[in-house]
Amino acid sequence: MSQATAFEHVVQISKVRINTMATVDLLNTDGSIAPVNQSIVVQFPLDTKALITKGSVWAIKGKSETLKYTSNGFNVTETLIKTHHVKFLKPSGNTLARWISRNIAGIGDVIAKRLVRQGDLVANITDQNTNALLEVAGMTTERADALFAQWPDQALYDTITWVEEQNLPLGIGDKIAGLLGSDSIDRIKKQPFLLLTMGVSFKKAADIAQKLGFSVDDDEYLLGVAQYAIGKYENKTGSTVITHDELQSSAEAIVKKKIQRPVGEIACDYGFLVKVETGYQVYGTALMEAAVAQFLVDTLHRKPSSGSLVAGWEQTITKNTVIDAFDNAQTSLPFRLTDEQKQAVIEATLSPVCCLSGGAGTGKTVILRILIDIYEALNEGLPIYQVALAGRAAQRMAEATGRPAQTIAGFVNNHMGEHKQDLPEHLLLIIDEASMVDLLSMYRLISILPAATRIVFVGDVAQLPPVGKGLIFHSMVNSPIPFFELSKVRRQGTDSGIHKFATSVREGQLILPSVTQTTLSQSADCSYHDNIDIDKMIALWEEAGGIQKAIVLSPVKSGDAGVSVINKRLQVHVGVDRQSLSYQNDNGDYIPWITSSGTTLLLGDPILVTQNMYDKDTNIRNGDLGILSEINEHPVYGGPLGVMVIDGREVEITLEVADVLQLGYAITIHKSQGSQWETCFITLPKEARRMTDQSLLYTASTRPTKKLVIMGEKSIMKEAIARGSDAQNRVTFLEDRIAAANNAMECCNANVNYL
DSSP: OOOOEEOOOOOOOOESOOOOOEEEBBTTSSBOOOSSSSSSEEOGGGGGGGGTTTTEEEEEEEEEEEEEEETTTTTEEHHHHHHHHEEOOOOHHHHHHHOOOOOOSOHHHHHHHHHHHHHHHHHHHTTOHHHHTTTTTTOOOHHHHHHHHHHHOHHHHHHHHHHHHOOOOHHHHHHHHHHHHHTHHOOOOOOOOGGGGTTOHHHHOOOOHHHTTTTTSSSHHHHHHHHHHHHHHHHHHOSSOHHHHHHHHHHHHTTTTTOSSHHHHHHHHSSEEEEEETEEEEEEHHHHHHHHHHHHHHHHHHTTTTTTTGGGGGGGOOOHHHHHHHHHTTTSSSSOOOOHHHHHHHHHHHHSEEEEEEESSSSSHHHHHHHHHHHHHOOOTEEEEEESHHHHHHHHHHHHHSSEEEEEHHHHHHSSSTTTOOOOOEEEEEEESSSGGGGGHHHHHHHOOOTTTEEEEEEEEOOOOOOOOOOTTGTTTTTTEEEEOOOOOSSOOOOOOOHHHHHHTHHHHHOEEEESSTTTTSSSSSEEEOOOOHHHHHHHHHHHHHHEEEEEEEEEEESSHHHHHHHHHHHHHHOOOOOOOOEEOSSOEEEEOOOOSSOOBBBTOOOEEESBBSSSTTOOOOOOOOEEEEEHHHHHHHHSSSSETTTTEEEEOOOOTTTTEEEEEEEHHHHTTTOOEEEEEEEEEEEGGTTTTTHHHHHHHTEEEEEEEEOHHHHHHHHHHHOOOOOGGGOOSSHHHHHHHHHHHHHHHHHHOOO
């Protein structure tokens, strides 16, 4: 690739490539196409992706580079322009004629130019004046209808023009028009802080508000301040409640002045916030918490056999029938459950909703298997569903119980909306890794569940809290919902170094493991290296079995010891003389696929899926790990690029699938929750000091089954223990709502007059 040079020109897109790439024509001042000696490809800003369409016209500024590569034995040269500024232009004259010929079926260059020469073309299309268009030679009713259907919405152009005038990213214009409709600009002018919901910074929205005549003391302005303050607070803390003082002080810090009126009350008057005992909640958040609390309490108090005729078997459940079923189920195990585990199983079966919590290796999986066996003995036809938030957690759940499991998102997607299969009227739902479940996920889940649902939450309150806001599992610890805590460890013996270290972290009493030796075999099952030596890690990773048996975990993606760097280092170590995943562009050339983190994907690489895709042929989930097992050397345009194996299942890699793949030699600790490997390497870089808390360290230390190697400053671990779990600092109102709903239910039941 040659050295970059400055480039500024007006272009029209001739072909749309993948992501934000497009082949373009250079335009003269009269709109005609300027001659060039090689193809010109433009890489547009990411936020313009929705506007990159064939025939669209742009003024662009950027750096021009000569890109040379070999395809099918031929040398290919293109000019690649990486833009730093773009302006969306409305086609007119020659560019409009070209847009019509490229986008409207049946209309070629000649007819398109005739249409443009018709001076009132836009008015005729806006008014859908077919007769006027038919006056143009060559036009037909079918072509006129196609022109009406495909003609760009004037509101979009108006919105984008306004967005450009405000120096906002162009992609915002598409969002505004899509969300707010044809009167979008008028609505923005009345409440400019609506822009916050579309990714515009507060500073920019505030500047626009002031240009529109709003002052800091206006209610509309203070509403925007409250919206921004609580959004920042929720994202930072995961809380769903902000106190009056926190909101007021945050708002005053934002506007840099004393605010005489309570900002929270203003936001409540507008219906944005709801006042609760401990502070304020966003209205939608309060609605979700109330709905989740009521569903849990309704489930807890649902009378046996109510809610569905097929739930009649519940009237036959007694403690004795459950104990008999337990005794029969236990005969399939090579060991006897502890009294603690037995009691948890029996009580969990008797309750229509309950929680099972315990540290790693305390037998939660065994209890699940026994629990399912008991339910089948009591009611052979009861539909049983197993779900987890992450894909890997769902897969582990399926492997452990021998029954299908899926992500919560997939479960909801399969049963929510038109033309989706309804759930049975009566079912058992088991939610694994429940500490990870956020408020929105739980709200979406209860929205599809029938009234006669029995629920078992399984998790560990010491592990990571949800990435999203809210707390579900933790909020039930001291609630009326039955909550069973397991303590006896079975996975590793009590003399295991991994167990000792993980337990010490869980209990807040850090016990440093022994020093990592030269080789893994010489090191204890849990060891510690006081600095991050990636070369040494790679050697130990190789000794541990590499891709098939080991994983590197880090709290962060970036930095010298973050996931991105380690992935590249391990890929190079395995070898880069391997076939690269490639795609065919619109010119027939084969181009190496580059992930969003800037890496190629090579044959044999471990692959991490970063988004859910639930179509029947793909069905991959965020957090899935696989192996790039096959690469098509000459993929056809738009066809599969290769094959990856995920949990023994082959999945074709299309362009859409490739877009959600990253290297999987190393992953974040958050992505690891619910998964296990024989050997885990944990890096604790300095960049992760502020985000490493007790729950993060504990979660990482419970992922291995045989060997754990920790690399980093011990002060980071000590600070993480002292910091405690961030979940303890989250402020929510779910526990209070559960208590209130339960009290109301008990009062209602007490006042029922049975005649």
